[in-house]
Amino acid sequence: MTKANSAPPDRPPLRAVRGEILYFTDDPAVAGAGAQAHFPDGLLLIRNGLVDAVGPSAELLPQLPAGVAVDDHRGKLILPGFIDTHVHYAQLDVIASPGEQLLSWLQKYTFPAEARFANQEYAEAEADVFCDELLRNGTTTALAFATVHPGSADALFAAARRRRMRMITGKVLMDRHCPDNLCDLGGTGETETRALIERWHGRDRLGYAVTPRFPATSSAAQMEAAGRLFAEYPGLFLQSHLAENREEVAWIARMHPGVRSYLDVFARFGQLGPRSVLAHCIWIDDEDRARMAEAGAAISFCPTSNLFLGSGLFDLARARAHGVRVGMGTDVGAGTSLSMLQTLGEAYKVLQLQGQKLGAEEAFYLATLGGARSLYLDACIGSLAPGREADFVVLDPAATPLIARRMAQCATLAERLFVFMTLGDDRAIHATYILGEAVWRR
Incomplete structure (x- = not known):
């Protein structure tokens, strides 16, 4: 008894x-x-x-x-x-690097930092530091970019699994307009991504995100492969960048002259849908917002990096008016802190500059349940x-x-x-x- x-x-x-x-x-x-x-x-x-x-x-x-x-x-x-819906674990060591905007930032700081992750021991050590820093800042779930190296994703998955964290990540896909030592050649990006999905997706609390950096660094063939993978595996995520910087937007327009908007590039390659999380979304219009809402895609609002790189001011009111899912992203290393508290404080200032108000309850919703809804994980977390x-x-x-x-x-x-x-x-x-x-x- x-x-x-x-x-x-x-x-x-x-x-x-x-x-x-x-x-x-x-x-x-x-x-x-x-x-x-x-x-x-x-x-x-x-x-x-x-x-x-x-x-x-x-x-x-x-x-x-x-x-x-x-x-x-x-x-x-x-x-x-807290739920961080956009962060680059491989850029932790270039946080607080001054003086550049987006495209020059990639060349001067991002690509050299990410090249170091060819060394597996280095990747594993950085993954441990990154996970510990997230926990020290109260972040328990993250949607994170790794690097082009498959071992960088292995390292982050393993570090998160040891800590029993929810972690979603994926190797970066790049096969053009990047340094040779960071370039997927001969279709290796798809092959390596598929192997990582089979190894990690759905294991314990881990999820895989197909990760084309942005359309400028992926050929049409690689973008097609990314969309194909995203459709093939149930519950898969997709993460990328959208309309962060005016120079970037103009570059994409020159590369894809037949599309209505930057967002249409993702749509034409089958990358727009539930569990698509596109960071920044500053230079988009209401038609883009309506399409994102209809597709069930989400925006990651990254105020500290948008201010630090001088990219622009995210319009939360317009996203909210169209019913787009929105979560918060620290976007380290262009972002200046892994602290979600500091990120919310900067979000308040970004919106003040546009005559918008961010109430404290709404801010903490975005950092918790709002982030979970962006990831379609609100039945589990948030x-x-x-x-x-x-x-x-x-x-x-x-x-x-x-x-x-x-x-x-x-x-x-x-x-x-x-x-x-x-x-x-x-x-x-x-x-x-x-x-x-x-x-x-x-």
Whole structure:
């Protein structure tokens, strides 16, 4: 007979985490105050890596079986783990390299940095640093570019798997307008991509993204191959760049004179659909936005890199008006921080320059459930509702003296969230949890 207040022997043990809990059930810009679940003194019950229950501590604590330890974060804010929908793991070491715009940035910094990943030991060491930096910044899921080298994707998949992270990545496809040592020759890009898909896609919490850098660096044959692979494997992702920089847009127009817009290049090669995530999308029009929404494709909003490279200002209001899925991207190394808090703060400024407002609740939605919806993973991540994977971050409202001082003046949750995204950075991350287990603590 099972003893009272103990779990049946065939059920995994419970874990409990206490603190102020917040997650989103919908887009606050659409659903308003009803889009969030907030428990000022809440309890998360976690079983086998999934949220078993969530609610007020006063209701759930008396139901805890005897002997269940409670990880106590009272006074701190628990949110779903951040989701980075566009980042280059191979560019971590060129972050904060000055003085260039997009196309010259690629030549001066990106390509030399990525060439180093021909060395497998180097790739593996960089993948470990990158994953640890994500966790230190509260990011638990990322859609990341590797390099043209298959081993660079192997290294990142393996590093994420050791940490039980959700990671989506893929080797970059390039067969023209790039250095010889970064060029797929003789159809090797498709062959190597197919082998990586077979090896990693759907393994544990890993997903594969077909990764043409952008149409300028992939021939028509390679773009066709990318679209063919994207259609062939269920649940596959596709990631690329779209309309980041005016010079880039003009270059694509010269290379594809018969298309209406840059977006049409992706569409004609079968690369536009659910789980297509196109970064930047600054220099597009309403017809492009409507087509993206209809296709189910998503935009990754990358404010720090757009400002750093002088690329332009992303129009969130127009994307929202057309119903396009939008997530946040740090876009390191042109992006200036892996911190989603800093990225949200810069997003606020980008929109201010256009007379648009980014409320704090909407910002944190974009970094959590909005990112999950962009990836079609909202049944798994981006929320702390029962049944979701228990990836979450604990934010410290006393992380710095100035944050603590400013928090003391806040009367509402929205004000406190705004302080986190304006003054916060990696120092505000008190702990990061993967599948209910703390993997990083300050």
